[in-house]
Every structure is written in C-alpha cells, then in structure tokens.
Amino acid sequence: xxxxxxxxxxxxxxxxxxxxxxxxxxxxxASTACVQQLINYYRxxxxxxxxxxxxxxxxxxxxxxxxxxxxxxxxxxxxxxxTRMDIRSDTLPDGLPEDNSLCIVVLGFQLMPTGSMRGELxxxxxxxxxxxxxxxxxxxxxxxxxxxxxxxxxxEAGQMAxxxxxxxxxxxxxxxxxxxxxxxxxAQYSIALLRSDYPQxxxxxxxxxxxxxxxxxxxxxxxxxxxxxxxxxxxxxxxGTAAYQTGQSSESVSSQASDxxxxxxxxxxxxxxxxxxxxxxxxxxxxxxxxxxxxxSLMVTAVYDTGYRKAVTAxxxxxxxxxxxxxxxxxxxxxxxxxxxxxxxxxxxxxxxGQGTDAPQPTEIAEITAVAETMTAETEPEAKxxxxxxxxxxxxxxxxxxxxxxxxxxxxxxxxxxIRRLK
Numbered sequence: 001x002x003x004x005x006x007x008x009x010x011x012x013x014x015x016x017x018x019x020x021x022x023x024x025x026x027x028x029x030a031s032t033a034c035v036q037q038l039i040n041y042y043r044x045x046x047x048x049x050x051x052x053x054x055x056x057x058x059x060x061x062x063x064x065x066x067x068x069x070x071x072x073x074x075x076x077x078x079x080x081x082x083t084r085m086d087i088r089s090d091t092l093p094d095g096l097p098e099d100n101s102l103c104i105v106v107l108g109f110q111l112m113p114t115g116s117m118r119g120e121l122x123x124x125x126x127x128x129x130x131x132x133x134x135x136x137x138x139x140x141x142x143x144x145x146x147x148x149x150x151x152x153x154x155x156e157a158g159q160m161a162x163x164x165x166x167x168x169x170x171x172x173x174x175x176x177x178x179x180x181x182x183x184x185x186x187a188q189y190s191i192a193l194l195r196s197d198y199p200q201x202x203x204x205x206x207x208x209x210x211x212x213x214x215x216x217x218x219x220x221x222x223x224x225x226x227x228x229x230x231x232x233x234x235x236x237x238x239x240g241t242a243a244y245q246t247g248q249s250s251e252s253v254s255s256q257a258s259d260x261x262x263x264x265x266x267x268x269x270x271x272x273x274x275x276x277x278x279x280x281x282x283x284x285x286x287x288x289x290x291x292x293x294x295x296x297s298l299m300v301t302a303v304y305d306t307g308y309r310k311a312v313t314a315x316x317x318x319x320x321x322x323x324x325x326x327x328x329x330x331x332x333x334x335x336x337x338x339x340x341x342x343x344x345x346x347x348x349x350x351x352x353x354g355q356g357t358d359a360p361q362p363t364e365i366a367e368i369t370a371v372a373e374t375m376t377a378e379t380e381p382e383a384k385x386x387x388x389x390x391x392x393x394x395x396x397x398x399x400x401x402x403x404x405x406x407x408x409x410x411x412x413x414x415x416x417x418x419i420r421r422l423k
Contacts, residue, residue: 031067034060035264038071040271042078043257048338050079051277055308070229077221077238078260082253085217085241087210092131092240096205100139102239103175103194103201104131107186107208107216108144108156115151117159120209123244125163128207131242132169139201140164141175141194143186183212184262187219195233205240211248213241215256222263277304279340282312284333290350294323298346300333312337326350 037056041049053075060068096102106128109121117125132140142164144156155178165171177193180186194201204224208216221238228235261268279302286298300313317334331346 030063031060032266034063035071036261036266036268036271037274038075039257039261039264039266040268041274042075043254043268044273045276046082046253047079049276051302051304051308051310051337052274054310055277055306066229070225073235074222074225074260077225078218078256081214081218081221082256085214087213087241087243087250088245090127090130090242090245092134092205092207092242096135096240097138097203098135099137100200101202102135102138102205103141103198103203104128104135104138104205104207105141105143105190105220106160107183107206107212108142108147108160108180109209111148111151111154111156111159113149113151115148115154115159117156117163120244120246121156121160122163123246124208125160127242127244129164129167129169131205131207132164132173135205138205139173139175139198140169141177141190143177143180143190145179145181145185147181183216183219184259186216187223187263191220191223191227191236194236195227195231199234201236202234203237203239205242206238207242208244209246209248210243211246211250213243213250215251215259217241218256219259219263222260226263276338277306277308279303279335279337279342280305282316282333282335282342282344283309284344284346286346288346288348290323290348291353292324292326292350294350296321296323296331298331298333300335300344302335302337302342321348323350326352 034056038053038060041052041056045052057068057072057075060071092104106124109118109124111121112118128140132138142157142160144160146152146155148154157176157178161171161174161176164174175193175198177186177190180189204220206213206217206220217238220236224234224236227233257268281303283301283303284298285301286296290296296318298313298318299311300316301309302312303309312335315335317336318331319334320332321329328347328349331348333344333346335342
C-alpha cells in the first residue's frame with residue numbers, strides 16, 4: 001500500500017471516529033449537561049423537582065464552584081418568581097432605592113404596522129409613568145426594536161421614550177435600547193447597555209403586562225447573573241415589579257424555560273421528560289436520653305432511589321413525645337415527598353439526673369444513633385403515570401438503538417468497500 005493510500009485510510013478512520021464520538025464530545029461538558037438538567041427538571045416539575053435540582057447543583061459544584069453558585073441563585077429566583085411574585089399590582093412597592101442606582105425597565109410590545117403603539121404598550125407606559133413619579137431619581141430603560149411592518153423608521157423603545165417625554169419625564173432619565181426583537185434580546189441588549197454606559201445602576205424594577213411579568217423578570221435576572229458570573233460585574237437585583245393588568249393568564253413555565261435556556265446558550269429540544277428521584281427511606285439519628293424540659297435533638301436524612309441523601313429534619317412531622325414527662329417514649333417521624341411517605345419510630349428516655357442506670361447525668365448527655373429504614377409504597381397516581389410513560393420511553397430507546405444500528409451498518413459497509421478498493 002503506497003503512502004497516499006495510507007493517508008486516505010487514516011483520514012477516513014478519523015472521520016469515522018469523530019462522527020461516532022461527536023455526541024460524546026457534545027455532551028462532554030459536564031457543566032453544560034448539569035445546566036440542561038436543571039432547566040429541564042424545572043420545566044416539567046417546578047417545585048416538585050426541588051430534590052433533583054439540589055442533587056444536580058451538588059454535581060455542578062464538583063465541576064465549577066462559581067458556576068454552581070450562579071445557577072443555584074437562578075433556580076432560587078425562578079422558584080420565587082412562580083410562587084411569590086406579585087403580578088396583580090400595578091404600582092412599584094415602597095422602599096426601593098431613592099437614587100439613580102435604580103433603573104425601571106419597561107418592556108416593549110409589537111407596534112402597529114404603521115408604527116403607532118398598541119393599547120397594551122400604552123398601558124405599560126402608564127404604569128411606568130407612575131413608577132417614574134414615585135421614584136423621581138431612577139432611570140427608565142425602554143427596550144424594544146423595530147416591529148412596525150410598514151415603517152422602518154420607528155422602534156418600540158423610540159416610541160415609548162417619546163411618549164414618556166411628552167408626559168413630562170426628563171429625557172436625561174431615559175435609556176433607549178432599540179435593537180431587540182424578543183424578550184431574550186430585551187434582556188441581553190439591555191443588560192449589556194447598562195453595564196457599559198451606566199455603572200451607577202445596581203438594581204432593576206420591572207414593568208410589563210401581568211401575564212408577561214414572570215417570564216420577563218426571569219430573562220433579565222438570568223442574563224444579569226450569568227453576565228456577572230462571566231465578567232465579575234454587577235449582579236442586578238430585581239427589587240420590585242409592577243404590571244399593566246390585562247387579566248390574561250401567565251405565560252407557561254415551558255416558555256420561561258426556553259428563554260432561560262436561550263440566554264444560557266443551550267438547547268432543550270432533544271431532552272426527554274426526566275424522572276423524579278423517588279424517596280426510599282429516612283434515616284433518623286440523635287440523642288436518646290433527656291432531662292425533663294430538655295430540647296429534642298434529632299436529625300432526619302431522606303435517602304432516594306438514586307442514592308442521593310439530603311437533610312429533611314425541618315420538613316418532618318414528629319409526634320408521640322413530651323419532654324416534660326419522664327419515662328420511655330416512642331417518637332414517630334414521618335416525611336412525605338411527591339406522594340411518597342417514609343415513617344420511622346425512634347425511642348427516647350426522659351429521666352431526672354441520677355435516676356436509673358441509663359439516665360443522663362447532669363454533666364453529660366448520652367447519645368446513640370438509631371436508624372429506621374421504612375420503604376415507601378408507590379401511590380396510585382404515580383403508578384399510573386409511570387405505566388403511561390413507560391411505553392413512550394421504551395419506544396424512544398428502541399428508536400435510538402435502531403438509528404445507531406443502521407448508522408453502524410452503513411459505516412462498516414463503506415469501510416470494507418474502501419479497503420477492498422485500496423488494496
């Protein structure tokens with residue numbers, strides 16, 4: 001075999017290796033894989049995924065401590081956004097910064113084809129005007145690009161700024177970002193503009209429509225955190241919100257997840273619905289001997305089918321004890337999560353100092369460890385859900401296996417043909 005043929009074989013071999021290993025290289029970034037899982041778990045389960053989100057954050061710590069802190073921050077804010085954010089108020093709360101470290105962000109809305117503003121955008125501006133009057137030293141950032149089909153000379157932000165100025169807002173307070181065409185771009189371009197030109201700004205107040213407030217806030221906060229992680233710059237706190245009331249339902253968590261993923265620069269399109277970790281048992285350990293009136297000292301750890309463990313003492317239901325009464329007592333410990341319950345019994349003794357051979361002495365507290373492992377039974381809703389999703393999961397696995405087998409078959413045939421030809 002001459003040198004040219006050897007080179008061809010080597011090149012072809014490398015192509016085969018790289019093509020078969022491409023997915024491995026793509027998934028080789030452990031940090032990115034963790035972030036994908038975080039977003040995907042929240043997309044499907046929200047607060048029910050708290051255990052798995054905690055587990056994945058711990059995995060992320062092993063690869064990138066700073067990145068892990070950033071995403072723990074993002075996931076905490078995401079939960080707060082969907083559980084505690086007030087989307088019914090059309091007025092910014094009291095107590096926000098009174099100086100120009102505050103920036104009121106007003107999100108745009110698609111213009112009429114001729115370039116005039118729709119009623120909903122004017123509604124947002126009325127809320128923003130009231131906010132500007134309540135906080136007269138704050139900046140107002142208008143964000144939105146050219147969305148008028150037949151008028152390329154106007155932008156959402158430009159029209160918004162002109163309206164605010166006509167209503168008496170000083171133009172020196174207004175920041176215009178007029179290139180963005182989506183909520184993701186609103187966040188990306190606005191945060192970049194603030195970082196480059198307005199270093200005095202430290203916190204943001206969000207103004208948009210009620211149904212859009214959660215998604216908009218989530219985009220801006222995620223962009224802020226990730227920019228701070230990458231560059232070490234300001235992490236803008238979202239310290240208040242106000243909404244123009246339309247009465248429409250909030251946008252879906254799935255749409256929030258898509259935007260968060262876009263800001264993070266990753267895709268969710270090929271990710272299937274993940275399975276929640278299932279509670280297997282609880283381990284209880286703690287002090288077993290007490291003096292009357294003492295303080296109960298127990299620690300409860302939940303253990304899951306994945307092997308993950310977390311402390312759940314504060315989340316448990318405890319019953320069956322009275323530390324003001326002497327004698328042997330049985331404490332019942334119950335922990336419930338996502339329709340699974342683990343129950344354990346833990347024995348303690350309450351006695352006066354010096355009473356009984358096993359009683360605690362005034363100068364020492366006897367401690368032993370007692371572990372109770374009670375397997376939980378699957379509840380009917382979860383069993384039905386597992387049965388319903390099993391066929392689709394199996395089908396997906398078979399499909400993937402079939403594609404891989406077909407790919408391997410054709411690559412092998414091409415390889416053998418090339419070898420025969422070069423011999």
